[in-house]
Amino acid sequence: MGDAGEGLIDAESRIQERMEDLSRERLQGRAARIKNPEEVRALESLRLARTELEGQLTATSHERRRAQIGQALEEVDRRISAAMGPGPATPSPKKR
Numbered sequence: 001m002g003d004a005g006e007g008l009i010d011a012e013s014r015i016q017e018r019m020e021d022l023s024r025e026r027l028q029g030r031a032a033r034i035k036n037p038e039e040v041r042a043l044e045s046l047r048l049a050r051t052e053l054e055g056q057l058t059a060t061s062h063e064r065r066r067a068q069i070g071q072a073l074e075e076v077d078r079r080i081s082a083a084m085g086p087g088p089a090t091p092s093p094k095k096r
Helices: 002-033 037-059 063-084
Strands: none
Touching (some): 037 063
């Protein structure tokens, strides 16, 4: 019965090692997706600014102020697009 107990302990240790490997791989995958924390913070800040401007737009009735907020929203959208960079759906310009 001693051999069976050792086999069970070996199997449990292999399972534990595999679980640790999977956990480590998951953490590395998340770290690879976040390239630059400063860029992530900037993008989140722009998204929050956009949300705030949308709230102001719905609460404002004065047309000139609404136009200003609309222009600010366009600028924030432009900056968000620039911060996200070209995605896979955006074809890069061909060089001649």
